[in-house]
Amino acid sequence: MDGDLGLRRGSQPQLAPTPTRNSSLPFRRGGFASxxxxxxxxxxxxxxxxxxxxxxxxxxxxxxxxxxxxxxxxxxxxxxxxxxxxxxxxxxxxxxxxxxxxxxxxxxxxxxxxxxxxxxxxxxxxxxxxxxxxxxxxxxxxxxxxxxxxxxxxxxxxxxxxxxxxxxxxxxxxxxxxxxxxxxxxxxxxxxxxxxxxxxxxxxxxxxxxxxxxxxxDGSIARQExxxxxxxxxxxxxxxxxxxxxxxxxxxxxxRSVDLLAPHDFARRPTQWLSLISRRRATITYSPSFGYDLVARRAATQMPADLDLSCLKLAGIGADLIQAPVLQRFAGTFAAAGFDARAFLPSYGMAELCVGLSFGRRFGGFRIDRLGKRDFVVCGHPMAGHHVEIRDESGAAVPDRQVGRLFVRGPSVMPGYVGEPEATARVLKDGWLDTGDLGFWSDGEIVVTGRAKDLIIVNGRNIWPQDIEWAIEALPRLRQGDACAFSVEFGAGEEVVVLVQSYVGDAEELEALTGSIRQTVKETAGVDCRIELISRKFGLPLTSSGKLSRTHAKAKFIAGDYTVRVAAE
Structure with a gap:
């Protein structure tokens, strides 16, 4: 039948992949109406x-x-x-x-x-x-x-x-x-x-x-060159x-041709991602921090043979707060395989903007800016035609290197949420989108510091939950994605709660882990906290894109879903 789809898994014999270049069709960098x-x-x-x-x-x-x-x-x-x-x-x-x-x-x-x-x-x-x-x-x-x-x-x-x-x-x-x-x-x-x-x-x-x-x-194609x-x-x-x-x-x-690997196959064999890049001589890939972290950790025991990543010119990083240590670890792990850290391209965006808003420079690597005691990865300049304001609580624009709330106006901003006029009105006003993210300007580039709703405030002091989570995840036998920090109202103040996905151990091991977590939080944020060790089988809630959902974790904690701790052996 003409146009017969024939697309069920495994229904085709092994085929040759599509080529990188077209034999005669002139290259167009976008510019289409639909x-x-x-x-x-x-x-x-x-x-x-x-x-x-x-x-x-x-x-x-x-x-x-x-x-x-x-x-x-x-x-x-x-x-x-x-x-x-x-x-x-x-x-x-x-x-x-x-x-x-x-x-x-x-x-x-x-x-x-x-x-x-x-x-x-x-x-x-x-x-x-x-x-x-x-x-x-x-x-x-x-x-x-x-x-x-x-x-x-x-x-x-x-x-x-x-x-x-x-x-x-x-x-x-x-x-x-x-x-x-x-x-x-x-x-x-x-x-x-x-x-x-x-x-x-x-x-x-x-x-x-x-x-x-x-x-x-068109804007992203141009910025990625x-x-x-x-x-x-x-x-x-x-x-x-x-x-x-x-x-x-x-x-x-x-x-352009693209080689696609299903997310569940990536989770089973993360290094296959890099093997495909090497074998197919791909120049572009993208991942949140956890993808780079997972494949670098897996390569410690499963480094693919004959891996050559010298072809990679754009290793995009986004979708969540970018972790410089993860990028540094990835670059160090795969330097011998030809990976050049200049390929890293930090970016920032959200679905309400279609996807991307700001990008670093192609083959320009990543830059770190320190604000206070924290290092942040700079996320590049906004795309052409898009305007960004970083505002304080009064709505006034803040000066360079002062944290505020990010607002965006431009040709990519959504008209609204489908069938949700009230939700639309909360985030859109006079053409400006309230992203819900916090950040600051660094020499004309955007630096994202976290979600406004996730910010922990204790005795008038701002604490970034990522600081607590990343410090805990650096403890022995823990890994990225194992910690979640948030605050809940307790009496007249706020109590910091830390959920940690833990390995199963005997009572002495778990007590020692709890002590290490408590000390880590004290050293990192200067606060006491309530610690709940939960089984990795139980898990922390994630969004559809694989990001930690602190809001959902907090709701589950308040509902009593995390009252069952890790059982001792």
């Missing part, structure tokens, strides 16, 4: 997406020309099924070709795609289905597309909702594809709905518009803005 216009152009070349599994075997090759053909067939099926222009299609954003086909197919059909996360962890079926059902309701989705292994979840979640069509790709392949005229989303229209990661609140749907997305993509010799490798989830825009939408707008 995603469909960009894909129409990229489809004239040879580049595209390649999907790899945990051991580095190529599963699927999806050139842009094939993506366009299959997406347009998918679009006709949506139109033939009676899905109206402007209606919404939920897509479970696992790392598989079907996601790309459904996402771009929706674009050609004038339907708004809504990428959503995959389930995390074992035994999460019931909670994931409920989460999916809430997202269907929030988006008002009329359909749900899922990879084969999650199709039953999608069907169950859709029961009793607005979704009248749900299932795997085969469900949609079975729909007729009439020869109807396509109705692609244009420059003046919406593009898709992006759920925020929910680091300080429940996730909400962000209204991503075509013109604002393309402005962000993409060229016709660039190609990327990514393990980032496609339901998160950095994975979706950074390694699907923006590369397509620059006709």
């Amino acid at each position: 995603l469909c216009e960009a894909l129409d152009y990229a489809a004239l070349g040879d580049t595209g997406f390649n999907f790899f599994e945990a051991r580095g075997r190529l599963l699927h090759s999806l050139p842009y020309r094939a993506l366009r053909t299959q997406a347009q067939a998918f679009a006709r099926r949506l139109i033939g099924a009676g899905i109206a222009r402007g209606e919404r299609l939920l897509i479970i954003a696992d790392t598989w070709p079907g996601f790309c086909v459904a996402f771009f197919g929706a674009q050609y059909a004038g339907v708004l795609p809504v990428p959503v996360s995959v389930p995390v962890g074992l035994g999460a079926k019931a909670s994931y289905i409920e989460h999916l059902r809430r997202q269907i309701a929030a988006a008002g989705a009329v359909g749900v597309v899922a990879p084969d292994e999650l199709a039953a979840y999608a069907v169950t979640a859709a029961l009793g909702t607005t979704a009248r069509l749900a299932g795997s790709m085969s469900t949609f392949e079975a729909l007729p594809a009439p020869e109807v005229e396509l109705r692609p989303l244009s420059a003046t229209e919406q593009c898709y709905v992006q759920f925020s990661s929910g680091s300080t609140r429940a996730p909400m749907g962000i209204d991503i518009r075509q013109d604002r997305l393309m402005a962000n993509i 993409l060229n016709e010799d660039d190609s990327g490798v990514s393990w980032l989830p496609l339901y998160h803005d950095m994975g979706l825009i950074g390694f699907i939408l923006a590369p397509m707008c620059a006709q």
Whole structure:
């Protein structure tokens, strides 16, 4: 059948990956009015997406020309099924070709795609289905597309909702594809709905518009100085803005090839990320701090053979507060494999801005600025056309090197949250977006210091929770992501609470660990604290992008969910 998707896992024989360069198509650094216009152009070349599994075997090759053909067939099926222009299609954003086909197919059909996360962890079926059902309701989705292994979840979640069509790709392949005229989303229209990661609140749907997305993509491509010799490798989830825009939408707008590894495969074999970069001679990758930290730690015992990272020219770092020690450890670990620390490119952004706002200089490395007793990684200059103000509590702009709250105005700022006028009004006023982040100016560059809601205030003194967490995680047998610090009201004041994911040990070991944590917090922040040791199996709550959610951890603590401590052996 023409346009037959054939995209279920393992359905294709081993293929050759798409090339880095196009043989004849002239390179364009963005400048398109819409995603469909960009894909129409990229489809004239040879580049595209390649999907790899945990051991580095190529599963699927999806050139842009094939993506366009299959997406347009998918679009006709949506139109033939009676899905109206402007209606919404939920897509479970696992790392598989079907996601790309459904996402771009929706674009050609004038339907708004809504990428959503995959389930995390074992035994999460019931909670994931409920989460999916809430997202269907929030988006008002009329359909749900899922990879084969999650199709039953999608069907169950859709029961009793607005979704009248749900299932795997085969469900949609079975729909007729009439020869109807396509109705692609244009420059003046919406593009898709992006759920925020929910680091300080429940996730909400962000209204991503075509013109604002393309402005962000053009700005980021320019700041990263993409060229016709660039190609990327990514393990980032496609339901998160950095994975979706950074390694699907923006590369397509620059006709670049990208090699994709699923997040769960990265978690199983982190060094495969670097092996792919080495083998495929990729020049660009990106990760939050924890990704660089995980692979550096794993390389201590599982260093890939013949690793050559000299090809890497842009190792982006963002999505969470950037940790200089992690970057230094990564650079030291892989220097012998040809990694040049100048490849690090710090950045700052958020989904409410589509993705990126500020970037360092390509192959310029990272710079540290010390404020008080803290070292911060500088996150670069804002993109062209975007204006940033750092304001104090009265709303006045603060001088250089004074911490305040970050506000942004510019062509990438969202118009609001879908169906949430009150939430929109809280963060948008006169075109300015209140990011909820704190930071300061350093010679015209942005330095982010943390989330305003996460700041701990004890006796009028500001304490950054990251300082406490990072100091604890440096203790023996603990690792990054094991600590969470916040404050709760206690009587007339605030009490600092520290949750620590702990190894299982005997009573004496756990008592010694508690003592070490207490002393570390005292030395780091000068405060006493309440310590709760929790099992790593129980875990600390994370956002969809893998960031620690202190707000959710605090809520769980107040609700009594952390009363069961680590059991002694």
